[in-house]
Amino acid sequence: MLDAWRERGAHRLDPVRFHFIETLARRAAEYSGEARRVLDERVATLLAAYGEDLEKASGAEIAAAARQPSRGPLAELTAHFAQHGSSERMDPATNELKVLPFFRSTWSKLSAERRLTQSLAKLPQNAGPLNSHNLVHQSLTLMRELSPEYLNRFVSYVDALLWVDQANAPASSDAPRAEGGKKAARGKSA
Numbered sequence: 001m002l003d004a005w006r007e008r009g010a011h012r013l014d015p016v017r018f019h020f021i022e023t024l025a026r027r028a029a030e031y032s033g034e035a036r037r038v039l040d041e042r043v044a045t046l047l048a049a050y051g052e053d054l055e056k057a058s059g060a061e062i063a064a065a066a067r068q069p070s071r072g073p074l075a076e077l078t079a080h081f082a083q084h085g086s087s088e089r090m091d092p093a094t095n096e097l098k099v100l101p102f103f104r105s106t107w108s109k110l111s112a113e114r115r116l117t118q119s120l121a122k123l124p125q126n127a128g129p130l131n132s133h134n135l136v137h138q139s140l141t142l143m144r145e146l147s148p149e150y151l152n153r154f155v156s157y158v159d160a161l162l163w164v165d166q167a168n169a170p171a172s173s174d175a176p177r178a179e180g181g182k183k184a185a186r187g188k189s190a
Contacts, residue, residue, distance in 0.1 A: 015076040108152040
């Protein structure tokens with residue numbers, strides 16, 4: 001039935017739901033016993049609902065959907081949101097989900113806390129007041145107390161710099177660094 005609908009172009013009427021049904025049907029085929037029966041029932045229910053929606057849709061709607069050029073899954077998902085009244089969930093200025101800033105903020109806070117925990121773990125037990133790890137940890141802790149939002153932005157900036165540094169690092173770790181070779185040469189001659 002799914003193949004027949006795909007040949008008619010009916011899969012483009014609601015591509016996200018159609019893909020979900022296809023995926024669930026493939027997964028159901030991998031199981032046996034009670035799990036297979038439950039999954040088959042769910043697929044049958046979804047197929048029936050999709051079939052009812054196809055019957056309700058006019059032939060012109062199905063034909064128009066079939067004529068649409070094939071798009072990627074993300075474009076289809078975005079179109080699905082646009083069709084099904086997600087405008088109250090989307091920010092028109094940025095064309096992104098309104099909850100996205102919340103998740104960005106949460107991730108930023110978690111990342112900052114993780115970095116603070118890492119700095120505490122690397123802190124030597126008998127670190128003196130001028131120990132670099134101790135100074136970094138004190139700075140981050142003070143930053144968290146005075147301005148948590150600044151700490152979040154600072155940590156995301158540092159994460160970006162670390163990523164760039166790792167991306168630009170030489171492929172092999174055996175290659176000596178230019179400064180390391182000079183220091184080693186000076187040490188041997190002295």
